[in-house]
Amino acid sequence: MLERVRQIWLLLATVSGLGVSPVFAADADHGGDLARRWCASCHVVASGQTQASADVPSFASVARKPDFSPERLAFFLLDPHPKMPNFPLSRIEAADIAAYIGSLRQ
Template identity: 70%
Template sequence: MHANLRRLPLLLTVAASTYGSAALAADPDHGGDLARRWCASCHAVTSEQKQASADVPTFVAIARKPDFNPEKLALFLLDPHPKMPNFPLSRNEAADIAAYIGALR
């Protein structure tokens, strides 16, 4: 077997670990855009927002909860909820929104 072909699995593993984690990194800026588009009708998603539903927590309040965890929040956003509209979020979008909320701490 050619030496380069024998090293191919190792090279693919290194590439996946190097670039895979960067590709999966959450983007809080994109999460903020999504939040302003999809969440702001109920939640105050920015400090400048003047109107939101009074009976739902602001994103700052969510971020400041002692048990806040962006991974758990992203999973929560992917699960349908009776009190929340069913938005078809991808895993990356849910992670981006959770990262945005985490950045408000």
């Protein structure tokens, strides 16, 4: 139910021309849950994580890149990538993961 309410709110914000980006309405906590479930086998997604692949960036290092943008990252996550498994993410899930990664920026 909450997911459906968020989808409707995002649609209304976009259609009404408020200029509200979907990433600003994203749920970083939900993105963290998704990241721990789907991304932690390859990436370090949280500070307490002890295992990950050596040749992939941690989420914190992605967040600290000078050109980091949650919007661009969300779109990147929606495209199939040869180096990454093809997870069937919705736009909201991609935005939530991008918001989570953005929350790690320090």
